[in-house]
Amino acid sequence: MKSLIGLTCVIALFAVVLTAEEKKDEEEVKVFKRLIPADVLRDFPGMCFASTRCATVEPGKTWDLTPFCGRSTCVVSEDNPPRLLELVEDCGPLPLANDKCKLDTEKTNKTAPFPYCCPKFTCEDGAKLEYPEVGKPEQSEAGEKDKKN
Template sequence: MKPFLVIVLALFVCIAAQDDKKNKLRSTDSEIKIYKRLIPADVLRDFPGMCFASTRCATVEPGKTWELTPFCGRSTCVQNDENPSKLLELVEDCGPLPLANEKCKLDTEKTNKTALFPYCCPIFTCESGVKLEYPEITKEEPKQE
């Protein structure tokens, strides 16, 4: 019975260590801005009712999500409530880069381009008292077909 207890204890320690790693990763969440937008989904004529994920060269069912690697982002195939025959793609990414500012630099130590979204988003470090400015994003009204 003792070996079983040792294994359970070891698993508990591993799980606690993983949770600690996740918490350390999440400490940078305040620096990460996630931008979301709905766009018309790509659909292949031979696969109606499914989104085409060009970064994976695969079809995806409504409700399913895929990573946009090699880009930093993810997408979800969404059924259009207003017109069920049309599919949408919910794109989540890092958004636009900030406006150029000599007092702010890309922090290459903290930025991990190969991490999963949103931890692959660029992180900038600015001099004390300086705040990054971002281009204004205008929302486009969906085109009526």
């Protein structure tokens, strides 16, 4: 009986340690969220179409975006009339190229559930990752010339 109690305590302690590690990893991952118009099939007007699953999804339900690292939720807007939207959560844009920061292939698990599948980077001391500004389209030089003419 004592060994059973001891085993139970060890399992409980292990579960606490794993939960703490998961929370630590989750805190390190930035989750980017955006609302986009949902894909809707004409035969299923009140449901979102999840192209990564080739399935319809009811409002309020979530699906993973495998083979991509992310998840989406079907949402009804507060507009009048209401529209279906897709709340996309993913890892966001990749950082700008930096010779002092590398993708950490040992810590990155592309097959893990979201958000643990997000890429992890390791930088040399003093180096910091920089990310492109989200929402601002980058313009080419040709685009700038067209504006001037």
